[in-house]
Amino acid sequence: MKIHVKLYGEFLKYGPEESYKELPEGSTVNDLLKQLSIEERNYIIFLINLKRSWFEDKLSDGDTVSIFSPVGGG
Numbered sequence: 001m002k003i004h005v006k007l008y009g010e011f012l013k014y015g016p017e018e019s020y021k022e023l024p025e026g027s028t029v030n031d032l033l034k035q036l037s038i039e040e041r042n043y044i045i046f047l048i049n050l051k052r053s054w055f056e057d058k059l060s061d062g063d064t065v066s067i068f069s070p071v072g073g074g
Helices: 009-014 029-036
Strands: 002-007 018-022 045-048 051-053 064-068
Touching: 002 009, 002 029, 009 064, 018 029, 029 064
Parallel strands: 002 064
Antiparallel strands: 002 018, 045 051, 045 064
16 A cells, blocks of 8 residues: 655655655554654654654555654753
């Protein structure tokens, strides 16, 4: 299946801002992270089609996955 990937902030070092990745049916967000060589970290925020998601959430063909870290400051 084909997944549209959007990387932001510190995750831009793992690839271009936007790309497409091929994954087997039944793959999860964590499988996508492994393909991108991104370590699983508690502070990563994922959106699948603009909805908050988690490491174990399954992906579907045509999904858009946005990956970024929380915004902080003060």
